Amino acid sequence: MSNVPEVLSRAHLIGIGGAGMSGIARILLARGARVSGSDAKDSRTFLTLRAQGAEIAIGQRAENLDAFDGGPSAVIVSTAIKETNPELVAARERGITVLHRAEALAALMTGHRVACIAGTHGKTSTTSMLTVALQHCRLDPSFAIGGDLNESGANAHHGEGGIFVAEADESDGSFLTYSPSVAVVTNVEPDHLDHHGTAEAYVAVFTEFARRIEPGGVLIVCADDGPAAELAARAEAEGVRVRRYGRSVTESGDARVLAYTPGDDGGVVRISLQGNEIDVKVAVPGEHMAFNAVAALLAGVELGAPVDGLAEGLAAFGGVRRRFEFKGRSGDVRVYDDYAHHPTEVDAQLRAVRHAAGPGRVVVVFQPHLYSRTKTFSAEFAKALGLADEVVVLDVYGAREEPEPGVTGALIADQITDAKAHYEPAFDRAATLAADLAGPGDLVVTMGAGDVTQLGPEIIAELDRRSEG
Known part of the structure; x- marks a missing residue:
């Protein structure tokens, strides 16, 4: 004990x-x-x-x-x-x-070198990438992640390596319980305003998080994200050591992104680090995932892992459940599931999906998450979903919130102009509608943070039934 x-x-x-x-x-x-x-x-x-x-x-x-x-x-x-x-x-x-859950996790971190991954978007994937890369380097980290690793099917593990990697959740401010030696902030974009109240308060909590870094520790940020870059400048002014990654990086000790080349099975990001140019293969699609991999690489280096070993581990990363997770196919229609539930996430993921779809069309079944988020970002959701060809918008998954009059999936569907939009308030009819819309060679993706994840197998089964009939 x-x-x-x-x-x-x-x-x-x-x-x-x-x-x-x-x-x-x-x-x-x-x-x-x-x-x-x-x-x-x-x-x-x-x-x-x-x-x-x-x-x-x-x-x-x-x-x-x-x-x-x-x-x-x-x-x-x-x-x-x-x-x-x-x-x-x-x-x-x-x-x-x-x-609180965060207090218990902080107690379990005692005696470890702690790396915490925070940010509005990408923290689950980045935490997972860092974990897999460190495992590849045989460092056996303990980890706690908000999703299951495809490699192990687990979201947490007690390791013997003296390192603890954790996803740091800003939604309720509970990440202020942690005191990491390595902290990553992928980006800062106002969200969870039901808790924080204002965009300014949301940004401020990241400033407090940076102040929680142990003396001698490091803050790693994406220099291309304006609010994250401003956070880095504030932290640096207070004496925190900062390392940056992105296209706008100029310092040789940081990771400058030189190019990203998408491929059929992910992509390759070329970076300049410590005077060397390095190609990092990423087996999951999307430039945003490549940037997450660079963040994980920098964090791994700070934890003492070799660059080459980390790059090999990142190339072997098989993804996280519910992050563009392949659910199956019916004929030549492929079905995926994704957790994206903020406009920026939807936009980034659909750009990756468009490449993965090849010549086929993209059919999205989107379930808004939270009434407050739907009301605040309905226009932004509509614009992001316009990257698809056909969009089925379900009703709002309220989670912890009570329904709000006038706030339904129609609020988003009615503003979609760049794709064919279908508002479907009946959850039990969504799989049939998606099957109606999907044609040969198309890619279907169910998207959202609620129970929309259940629809993938139902869509496949409906497509199979039609092909057999």
């Missing part, structure tokens, strides 16, 4: 099936802690956790805290857990320590 702080020796996780929470559970179990948890519904994630020894209850009740003798030493929650949750209410009544 020496690897587990005493407060986490018997941990109960409310909402244990979530990406962040299940990752913490994996690490706790690997370190020998006793773990219990609960969630509203069963999940395939629980198969592995139960096999490792976790006690998991479906449905949330106060008695779930009694899975182990003596009860839990701590109850771990995420921002999504409401104060009225019966298990949280019971924990507070019993005087049990309640920790």
Whole structure:
């Protein structure tokens, strides 16, 4: 139990099936802690956790805290857990320590050299790339990521290498709990205004994050992103060492992007680093992914890994689930799934999808995520989705938000002018509509942060049924 702080020796996780929470559970179990948890519904994630020894209850009740003798030493929650949750209410009544997910993860980082990857877009992919590259260099990092690595199917791991790589979530400001020695900020673009309130407050939280870097540590930023470049300048003025990457880089110690060449199976980014020109192959499509790879390369170098080994590891990176993930094909129609849920992400991913589609058309089934985001960015979503040929817009996946009058998927669909747009409020009709629109050689992508991910297999099955009929 020496690897587990005493407060986490018997941990109960409310909402244990979530990406962040299940990752913490994996690490706790690997370190020998006793773990219990609960969630509203069963999940395939629980198969592995139960096999490792976790006690998991479906449905949330106060008695779930009694899975182990003596009860839990701590109850771990995420921002999504409401104060009225019966298990949280019971924990507070019993005087049990309640920790936010980020606080628990920060406790698990103790004694490690920590690399945290932040940014509005690209943090899951960049964290994953860095993890795989370090594994290729045989450094066996611990990691906690907001998505499952395709190589291992896992979102977290307890490693023996003394390095901890973590995705740092700015959505609720909880990344201010961490004190990394290596911090990456891929970009800064206002989002999650339901929590932060204003664009200025959103930007300010990244400034505070940079101040959390350990003395002697480093901030790595994309110099081509204006707000990130401004963040770097502020941090540098406060004495933080900064390394930059991008096309606008001028310093020899940074990573200057010289060219990006797309290919059928990803692309190649050429960079100048420390006086040498290096080609880094990236097996996932899109220039934005190539930039993420350069960020991961710089972070790996700061963690002591060799450039050549990191480049080889990045070339072997097979992607993250729900990041342009291939779901299957029916005839010559290919179906993918992607997590993009902000206009900038949708734009970047559809530019990559257009290349992957070749001569075929692009059919997108898009599900807006959050009423507040849909209302704020409806015009931007419409413009980004116009990069496709056919767009099916579903209704809003509200997640933690209550419905807002007048805010539906139609708000986006009605503003799409560069593609044929179809507003489909009935989720159970979306797969049929997508199959109607897809022709020979087309590429279909389901897109969004909600349950739209379920539609890929249904679209394939519908296409198969028609071809067999």
